[in-house]
Amino acid sequence: MQETSVAAADGPILAFDTPLAIVGGGAVDQALLVELDQRGVALVGADGGGDTIGAAGLVPKAIIGDLDSLVDRMAWERRTQVIHLPEQITTDFQKALYSTKAPVTLALGMTGKRLDHTLAALSAVLQYAPKRRLLLVDEVDVALAVVGPIVFGADQRERVSIHPLQPIRFERSHGLFYPMDGLTLEPGGLIGTSNEGVGGRVEILPSDRTPWLLILRRERLWDLIEASQSAAWA
Structure with a gap:
């Protein structure tokens, strides 16, 4: 696979017919990732979230972001689609949202570890909730x-x-x-x-x-x- 470099999004780059899980770098239950994969949920990494998916023994459908947190970018480019969005106006979660389309979107690893990331995720949910069905998932709760x-x-x-x-x-x-x-x-x-x-x-x-x-x-x-x-x- 090759890297796709995009300066700004004019519309979704990737469209899924199945539920989609966007995975970030926060706290993620790897067993849940495996369950989602087994149930046919498409997994997409938001920058370093690609490594989180890889740590569960899985390969994401794509990795999207400014790619400043991805450990081995070149290795991932040989395994899946890597979409480079260098703009710094939005978070990697927002980049993954505006670059994808799915009937239902789960967000894992967007809460925990850093409070500013959690607050940014809530801001993104408020922005995109009128446009798509979004669920935030952590170790304890799910928020629709x-x-x-x-x-x-x-x-x-x-x-x-x-x-x-x-x-x-x-x-x-x-x-x-x-x-x-x-x-x-x-x-x-x-x-x-x-x-x-x-x-x-x-x-x-x-x-x-x-x-x-x-x-x-x-x-x-x-x-x-x-x-x-x-x-x-x-």
Whole structure:
């Protein structure tokens, strides 16, 4: 394979029909990477995230970024597509987002290790959530960026956290221990950490299409992928 050098993106370079996992250099469970690969999820490294995928014994479909963190760039060029985006206006996660297209996109290794990287990842999620279905995955949780209403199932007393990325008002909810009816959540104000399911169907209806995060334990990853695919946004 050869390197592709791009100064700026005019549109997606790579399009996937399957779910996509963009892998960064933060904390990543290698067993989860293997599971994703076995389930047919396309793996793409965001710069040094390519080495993270390699450490799990896997080969990414591509490596995208400014390539300042990739350990052995020439070796990877012989194994997969390496897309060099030298611009310094965006993060490697953003570069991977604007260079790809997929029905659902997971982001691993974008949180943990460095707080500034975590905050940058949240900023990217806010930017891209209206355009594509995004899930942030770490060692404990999975956070789905939601635009509009969503319906899913939750066990009794299961933790269901709702986090506002911007001020957002919720019209109503069903199936939560603490109802969301008429509440406005906002960073620096009221937030929805550690709500709980009452058992069964959960419905959350915001008043507009402001992006927000639905956070469940990581074991619910495939459930949230399914819920995101059945939702009406993007």
